[in-house]
Amino acid sequence: MVVFELMFLLPLLGAVTGLLAGLFGVGGGAVMVPVLTWLFYRFNLSELWVVHLALGTSMAAIIPTAIASLRAHHRRGGVYWNAVRGLAPGIILGSFAATFVASNLEPEPLSLFFFVFMCVIAWRLLRSGKPGETGDRQINLPRLSQLSLVGSGIGAISALAAIGGGTLTVPYLASRGLPLKTAIGSSAAVGLPIAMAGTLGYLWNGFQQVDLPAWSTGFVYWPGVLGIAATSLLTAPLGASLAHRLPVGVLRRLFALLVVLLALQMLLMTLAA
Template identity: 60%
Template sequence: MIIWIVSYLLLGVMTGFLAGLFGIGGGAVMVPVLTVMFVAQGFAPEYVVHLALGTSMAAIVPTSIASMRAHHSHGAVLWPAVRGLAPGIVVGTFAATFVAAWLSPQPLAIFFCLFMTYVAAQMVLNRKPDPARELPGPAGLATVGGGIGGVSALVAIGGGTMTVPFLVWCNVRLQTAIGTSAAVGLPIALAGSMGYVLNGWGLASLPTYTLGFVYWPAVAAMAVASFLTAPLGAGLAHRLPVATLKKLFAALVILLALQMLRTVITN
């Protein structure tokens, strides 16, 4: 058990730093790695992806708080956008957890892999927005929030892989888009965690120390580590250009998604 706790701590260190740096919740890293770790620990194969999704969502809560506070201290959170996106995000995230609970691990893994490949491609292309484009009104933001929340719940991400590109597409400064995305990640994580707890409630074949589809030893270890490292990543985001780092992260995302797909399909 000790070696797994250490592994969760190391995963939390990495995901916390990346969450602060890119304004993501860290699920892009946590979900594929947790899937591999849960398979290695002998968890029920029909639930390993669901457990990885739910555990990742719960771990994103403290990560988002730490990242949000750090970006807010730099004045890089666009709170009107957060308030506009939040209602749709909560509804979309919670509803999508029920869809995820009905799916078997293979479709979830394939969807995760395809979606993260698309995200990586968008990072690399780095297309410039129309200079006249602005953020939509409350109804538009709520609709966008619902889409972000729904996809986020299916792949257990904090939404940053969609929120940041959307805000930049609306001509929000990159650092502000990252900080705003970190704040948006909190309602996604809270609604998603609740949904995965409810959808896994009472299943007999889940491992000890789980509540629904949330495995708490992993959450606790990752939360402690990520809470410490998220501010470091956030600070770096305001000091360095991120174009090259985005390309490297895109490559990492694709590799992790493919590894998750291979693990689920061959087990």
Template identity: 55%
Template structure:
């Protein structure tokens, strides 16, 4: 494999880890557009570059999700009964979402991803927080919410924090605990998503070497190895840097990357 490409994967993992630590995100918003661009440059099958980007991003989130989960658990910031109740819906929704994503062509997937990232960016800019109005629902309610979160997470390769945290805050869960619980929920999302994309890409022909299903493992290993170490650095920076300004800059970055992905997908 091209050593320059490996360097790009390592750099992408390092940057993603820092932003993950700063903002508590899985990193798909950064990884998917950049991976799509890199895969196109490598002349990977055009019809599958976005599927591979989503799958590879989801698999790379797994180690980061484990590290984040452990850190929040040590601070007693995870509501494990809620995680257990929401997990079945998360697993089903994410797994089903990979089938939907694999069925769709790159163009509608790129449009949905870009629109969703624009929504995330807008939320970061206005910093709007949902008003708590009720308590956590029962098993059926949590599983249903988990299914919806899982489907969208599979389509845009996010750890789920963008959706899970506002939902938990809306249910009168304090923000630190909501973030910690969301981190725990991010692991089944990443695992189920990665497995789903592997299954859906299993019989696809023409995929590059070192690919299992739609997951391109050299990128996963390189990105995960870096993000695992840089995520704690991002968490430390979060306590020293002006987060409101950083959120606005990060929102602009998400919009720019999403636009670049649209150009990459529709320009080929």
């Protein structure tokens, strides 16, 4: 019964996260993790592993969303592949390693990290203007070894917060001279290896745990992944199209406020449980 009720709610979540993934180059974890945490608490899916399941399920759900978003941005020439190739090796290593840390943390510190991290990202979004939108700055990426190190940091933080990395990758690439829309498209491409490595880590670390719900493998709850992906695959290309047509300044600030509210809800809910 729980699975059937969730399958009515999760496509709504998938539609929103897919749109955000295409529009902002993010994986959607900033929305998925707190909402999934609320849903899993609401339906008593697991008392011990609720936050871990939300993180692992979010990571797995990012994979199809990232693929759809990546393809849409690539068709519009919005992916700078040199940056993606430089960041990817470090991102894969950092994402996978960080899941071992997350899997051994209690829900409270994990939720606190997610809340603090999202508040920092929201603050950066609120105080920033429109970096890189002029399109006339010279692209100035560091050499490959340094870029891979940056990727390790992005991957590790992204796996801990179960996000696609766009909240870190977009500001970084824009600061190195990429136009904002190209930074968003490149971030969508970077989100795929983050999600794949992070998912593998959450599967591995949760495989031997007890008190996990049916239809889950490790910390990945498959009905959640399927329910979200069913609609995110459709709305991610729409978000990518909007990103290449609309000014994003106001939308970015609204997204920052949404991130803070959702992260706060997740923190309060975890502390009250």
